[in-house]
Structures are given as C-alpha cells and as structure tokens.
Amino acid sequence: MKKSFKITGEKRHRLEGLIFVSPFIIGTLIFFIFPLFVSIKLSFGKLKKMEGFVIEWLGLDNYIRAFILDTSFIPMFLQVIRKTIVQVPLIIVFSILLAMLINKNIKFKGLFRTIFFIPFLLGMGDVMNQLLGLGIDKHVFSFVESNLLPREFLVYLGPKVVEAVESFFGIIVVVLWSSGVQILLFLSGLQSIPVSLYESAKVDGATEWEMFWKITLPMISPIMLLTIVYTIIASFTDISNPILAYIQSNAFRSLRFEYAAAIGWVYFLFIILLVSLVFILLGNHIYTTSELKGGAKNERKDY
Amino acid sequence: MSEKIINNIKSKLVIKRTGNIKHNVFRGATYLLMLDMAFVFLFPFLYMVVTSIKSNKDLYDFTVNWVPRTIEFKNYILAYKALEYPRFFKNSFIMTTVTTIGHLLSCSFIGYGFARYNFSGKKILFSLVILSLIIPVQTIIVPQYIIFSNLKWLNTYLPMIVPTFFGYGLKGGLFIFIFRQFYLGLPTALEDAAKIDGCGFLRTYWNIVLPIAKSAFMVTVVLSIVWHWNDFYEPSIYINLPKLTMLPSRLNAIIAMVNTPPEEILAEVGHAEVESAINNAVLMAGTFLVTLPVLTSFAFLQKQFMQGIERTGIVE
Numbered sequence: 001m002k003k004s005f006k007i008t009g010e011k012r013h014r015l016e017g018l019i020f021v022s023p024f025i026i027g028t029l030i031f032f033i034f035p036l037f038v039s040i041k042l043s044f045g046k047l048k049k050m051e052g053f054v055i056e057w058l059g060l061d062n063y064i065r066a067f068i069l070d071t072s073f074i075p076m077f078l079q080v081i082r083k084t085i086v087q088v089p090l091i092i093v094f095s096i097l098l099a100m101l102i103n104k105n106i107k108f109k110g111l112f113r114t115i116f117f118i119p120f121l122l123g124m125g126d127v128m129n130q131l132l133g134l135g136i137d138k139h140v141f142s143f144v145e146s147n148l149l150p151r152e153f154l155v156y157l158g159p160k161v162v163e164a165v166e167s168f169f170g171i172i173v174v175v176l177w178s179s180g181v182q183i184l185l186f187l188s189g190l191q192s193i194p195v196s197l198y199e200s201a202k203v204d205g206a207t208e209w210e211m212f213w214k215i216t217l218p219m220i221s222p223i224m225l226l227t228i229v230y231t232i233i234a235s236f237t238d239i240s241n242p243i244l245a246y247i248q249s250n251a252f253r254s255l256r257f258e259y260a261a262a263i264g265w266v267y268f269l270f271i272i273l274l275v276s277l278v279f280i281l282l283g284n285h286i287y288t289t290s291e292l293k294g295g296a297k298n299e300r301k302d303y
Numbered sequence: 304m305s306e307k308i309i310n311n312i313k314s315k316l317v318i319k320r321t322g323n324i325k326h327n328v329f330r331g332a333t334y335l336l337m338l339d340m341a342f343v344f345l346f347p348f349l350y351m352v353v354t355s356i357k358s359n360k361d362l363y364d365f366t367v368n369w370v371p372r373t374i375e376f377k378n379y380i381l382a383y384k385a386l387e388y389p390r391f392f393k394n395s396f397i398m399t400t401v402t403t404i405g406h407l408l409s410c411s412f413i414g415y416g417f418a419r420y421n422f423s424g425k426k427i428l429f430s431l432v433i434l435s436l437i438i439p440v441q442t443i444i445v446p447q448y449i450i451f452s453n454l455k456w457l458n459t460y461l462p463m464i465v466p467t468f469f470g471y472g473l474k475g476g477l478f479i480f481i482f483r484q485f486y487l488g489l490p491t492a493l494e495d496a497a498k499i500d501g502c503g504f505l506r507t508y509w510n511i512v513l514p515i516a517k518s519a520f521m522v523t524v525v526l527s528i529v530w531h532w533n534d535f536y537e538p539s540i541y542i543n544l545p546k547l548t549m550l551p552s553r554l555n556a557i558i559a560m561v562n563t564p565p566e567e568i569l570a571e572v573g574h575a576e577v578e579s580a581i582n583n584a585v586l587m588a589g590t591f592l593v594t595l596p597v598l599t600s601f602a603f604l605q606k607q608f609m610q611g612i613e614r615t616g617i618v619e
Contacts (some may be wrong), residue, residue, distance in 0.1 A: 013420060016504045020416025021428060023409050024479070027469025028431055031447070036438075038446035102338055106330075114605055115341045120349050121597050123533025123551075129589050130554055131347050134354075136584060174342055188612050228439070237439045244536075247441045252540060257445045264442035275437060 001209070062262035073263065076242050081270075084235045087175055091231050092224070094172075095179040099186035100216070120180030129179075176232070179189055181226050189223035190216070221298055225282055236271050245278040322408055355379070355588035375584065382589035386553045386561050392596070395532060395550040398460050403527040405467030406478050407520060413470045414482025414519075414617050415508060419491070436476035444540060451541060462541040463531075473530050473537070478523050485519035485614075488513075518611035525601060525608045548595055555591045 020023075030221065041055050043062055048054040068074050080204070102112050122128055193216065201211050217224075251260035349369075354362070358375040418430055451462045466472040470479050494516070497507045540551050601608070 009446075017420025017422040019415050019423070020420060020508075021413050021422075022414075023468070024413040024428065024432070024470040027409075027475075028428075028472045029474065030450075031432070031466045031469065031471045032435055032443070035446035035450065037442040039418060039443050042445060057336060072476075075611070077586040082379075101333065101340070104333065105338070106333065110606075110609065112337055113609055114343060115344050117601075119344055121601055122347055122351075122528055122594055123529065123597075127533065127551055127554070127594055128347070130586060130590050131351065134586075173343060176340070184612050185332075189612050233437055235437075237441075244439070244441050247444075249538070251445050251448070257449075261442075261445050264439070264445070268438055268442040271437060271439065289551075 016020065020162050028228045028281040039261045039264065042258050042263050045258060047257050058258075063266070064268055065141050065259060066263055073246070076246060077267075077270075080236070080241055080243050084232065085275075086171065087178075087235055089181045090172070090175045091182055092228060094176060095182035096220075097228070099181070099183050099190055102183075103190045107154075117180045119177035120286070132174075178238075181234075182231060185227050186220060187225055188220060200250050218235050219284060224277070228278055228282070232278070233271065233273055236267075309594075310535050323372045323495060351587050351594075353420060354584055355357055355382075355469035355591050357584045359502045359584070362582060372471045378584045378588040379592070381585045382557060382592055384548065385585070386589055386592060390546075390551075391548065391550040394547060396462060396596070398538075398549065399528055401460070401464050402472060402531045403524060404468045406472065406527045407462060407476060407523055409468050410475060410478035410523065411450050411482050411513065411520070412508070415486055415512060417479070418486035419482045419494075419585075432470075432476045432479050435471065436474065436480070440536065448540060458540070458542055458544045458547060460542075463534075463537050473527070473534055477597045481522055482516070482519050485516060489515070501515065506513050516609070518614040521604060523609040528600055529597055554586070554589055554593060557586050560585075 009257070034115050038055075045055040045058045098116060102109055111164070119128075120292065122131070160248070194238075197215050197219070198221050200210060201215060206214070235241075247260045250256045306591075353369055353371065355378055356376070357371045357378075358373045361371045363371065409494065417432075426542075447462070449459055456462050463472065467475060470476070489512075493511050494507055497511045498504075502511070533551060535549070535552055539552065542548060555578045
C-alpha cells in the first residue's frame, strides 16, 4: 500500500491498464508467440526430440518439398483459392442485400432475422456435413427447379447447362447458409447510420438508388472491410477446406510435423497477403469514423 | 382563389394515391423475396425435421416430399441410443459451458483495458489481437500439440479450456474486439463518479462496468456457445479417447450403424427389419438431437442477442 501511494497518477493509470490486459499478455506468450516461434523453426528443420523442442536446422527443405516435390499440394491450394475468390464476393453482396431487406420497416422483422441466423446455429461442422452428405443443397435446387424451371427446358439446353445451373444454385445456397454472421454485421452497420442523413437527402430529391451509393455504402465501408476480412478468414478455415485436412493428416497421421508446419506457413502467408491486398485496395475508399465525425476521434486507424 | 387551393389539394391527393400503389407493389415484392429467402435459409432445418420423422416407406417414396404419411418417433429413440446421448451430451455441455465462461471473464476484462487505458505497447498488443484472429489455428497447431502433450494435457479438455481464460481459444480475439468496441461507445461518467468516490479500479470494473455491459455479454455468450458446440477441429486433435469425444462427432456412430448394425439392435428389431429401421431418417433424428441444445439456448437468448448486436456498436 505504501508503495502504490508514491506512484503518480499517470503511472498508476498505466499500471491499471497493464493489469487489465495482463491475462492477454500471458496468453500471448504461452499460446501464441511461443508456438509461432517454434512453428517457424520447425518449418525450417527436423524435430529431433519432443521434450524441449530439439530441432535440427535443415534450411528450405520442407518448403522445396511443398512447392516442387509434393504433387498434391499446389493443385489443392489453387482449388481453395478459386473457391474463395468465387464465394467471398457472393457472400458480401448477398449479405448486404439481405441486411438491407431486414433493416427495412417491415412486419415480422425479428422473425426474419432469426430465420437468417438458423443455418449459423446448425454450424458448419459435423451437423452441416451430414446434411450436405445427403445432398440437401441439390434438394433445394430440385425444389426451385420443379417450381420455376421446367425440366424439359433445361434438357433442351444440354447436360452441360444443367450441370452448370445445378452447381451454380448449389454454390448460391451454400453461400447463403454461410452468411449468417455477415448479415448481422451489416445489420448493425446499417442501424448505426443516422436517419437524418436519409431525410435530408430525400429533401434534396435523391432517389433510393443514389442514396444507396452515396450514403449507405460509404457509411458501412468500415464494417465492409471488417466483414470482407472475416469472410476471407472464415472461408480459409472452413471444414470443407482440403488443405486443412491435408495439414492435419501430415502432422498427426504421417507424423511429419515439420512438413505440416511448412505448409501451414505457406498457407498463412497467403492469407496475410490476401488480407493486406484487401486493405490496400479498399483502404482508400474507407470513410473512417474520424472523417465522418470531423476528425475528433481517431479510433478506426488502429486496425 | 379557393378553387385553386382545392385543385392543388386534389392534384396532391392523386400523386399520393399513385405513390401508394407503387409503394404497395414494391412492398409486396419485398415480402415475396423475403419469404423466398426465408425458405432457403430454413431449408436445412425443415429438411432435417421432416426427414427425421419419416418412416422407411416414406423415405423412398418420391411422392412424399414435405408431409410424411406416418410419424415415426422410433427414429429418435434409435438415434438417442446410438449417440449414447446423456453421456456425450455431458461432455459437450461441460466443454461449452466452461469455455464460454472463460471467454466472458477474460475477454470482457482485457477489452476494458484496451478501451479505457493508455499504456506503452498498447498498439502492438492490439495488433496481436487482430493477428491472432487472422492466423489459422493450423499454422501453430503442431507446436501447441507438442506443448500440451509435454504438459500431459492430451485427452483432457484443458487444451480447449485453459486458453479461453487468457483471451485465446476459439476466436477469443474477436470477443476481445467486441468488448473493446462496446466499452469505447460507453460514456465514462459512471466510472469517473465511482473513482471520485474512492472506488478502486477493480471494484469499479466489477460493480459498475460489468452490470451495464449486458449486451456485449449476450453477443459473446451466443457466439461462443454456438462455435464451441459445433467445433470439431481442436477436439479431434487433442482428444482421441472415444469416451471423451464431443456430441456432434458421435454422428459418425450413426453412419457406422447404417452400414453395420450393432448386435443389440439386431436382437431388438430382428434381421429382416434392421435395414429399414436404421436409415437416413435416424441420421437426421440424430442431427436434430445434436443441435437441439444450441437451438434451445438460442431461443432463450435470441431477443437479447439481437439487441446486443445493435447496441454493441461493432461498427463504431
């Protein structure tokens, strides 16, 4: 007690702050920095002994193996990238649209919100896997098809078209099911836009279309960035991702820990690259809170 | 003069009426679209429920789509037995509850430090929060596995539970972020008043801040429960004793049963009927039973969760 009496207010403030984040500092050291460090070392070497992490330096061997010797890694990697490039924009567009729909002043708003969240509750884990195993994404399609598109019409266009339409619907359906969190994020973004902006725009004679591009989109641009990054990461750590299964089987079935670590790093560096690309491309179009509020606050720039 | 005014009002009325028609058409289209979307979103759930009560005959009858001819509750009994529900429910329940409590305690605490205090290295620490979100678990799973195996924590729930008390674990960084955003939007007046009255900083946090942080807690509770309940990756790595596995991964047991029915059920149902007794309907009954705890807890927390999403100001 005597000691703390001596320290000045500012020091005290700092100390209190450190006390609050101290669990995170401890956690970071044990569960993050240390594994990160070992994992880098592991990817450049060979594990000699589990206890004490005795690792022999091998240089780039594991990386060379990933890019040149391993014939299954690169095609798998490209497949994941392709899937992400198709899905992420679709998820973003659909979730903005749906969030705008449920943000409108309509009846049963709460009910719709809950419904849109149900696939998220079922999870993308084992449960959804069983459902997809029974081909429910195709079932949705066959339901839509039997009601909207006559089968004869599709058959007339040829099997390739049928296949294309089917896989298109399959993708859309999976996209919709995996956009629960994104819809909520956009919804919370939309609700933070002051109504007065729309009212004054209406007085000035702006159409809905103009208001979307000139008010809604700029106002939700920070959340857009957050959602895009979240979606990219979610898509890279999804259960259906073959790379993750590959890392797991290398590490825990073939016990090639070093190689698994190397693949993990290639994978992670690619994600970082993609995320920073998104930041660079969108960074200029983001309206920070400080700009919107006249430059007083500077919170947004932290991340 | 008066005629002019009347004409004026009349023309305005006409405009209003056509506007209404346009408005109504637009509104109708919106509802139609919403219903369509709702159908797509409800589909997995509806399909699961409907299939789970189908009898074997209905299952292979193409004319039976949404309304089964007979309701077969036997599916649920079979699924319940195959999952060994009480035992594995307990496993999943313990894991989910403890990890969620861990996230609530640690992330609200850490988030408060990030929101209210300035200290050297804060920016670096906060970028570590974001980095921990971006990095896939798979990159560091190998060293983590070795650490936990050296600690003799394999085949316990500790590798999943302990990190949550330090702001790590399943998407811990996101929860820190949510709490930080919430506290940033909170006026400091109450805390200042408490401090002037001589309330210590930890007591201020516990007695003043926590009770008003309810909406951030609700968001975290729901997300953490759902993610932990459905998580398959970390348990599948740290736990290989069958009796410790989580409930969702028990679904594979039903699939195995569909392929090779176990003796006890053979004895109960008889060889001839076993094939018709264990089928996809049982599998769907099983999936429904597995998701039931999440669905019920969401049903209870739904209102507060949605309000929380609006109030935490994740955007701000």
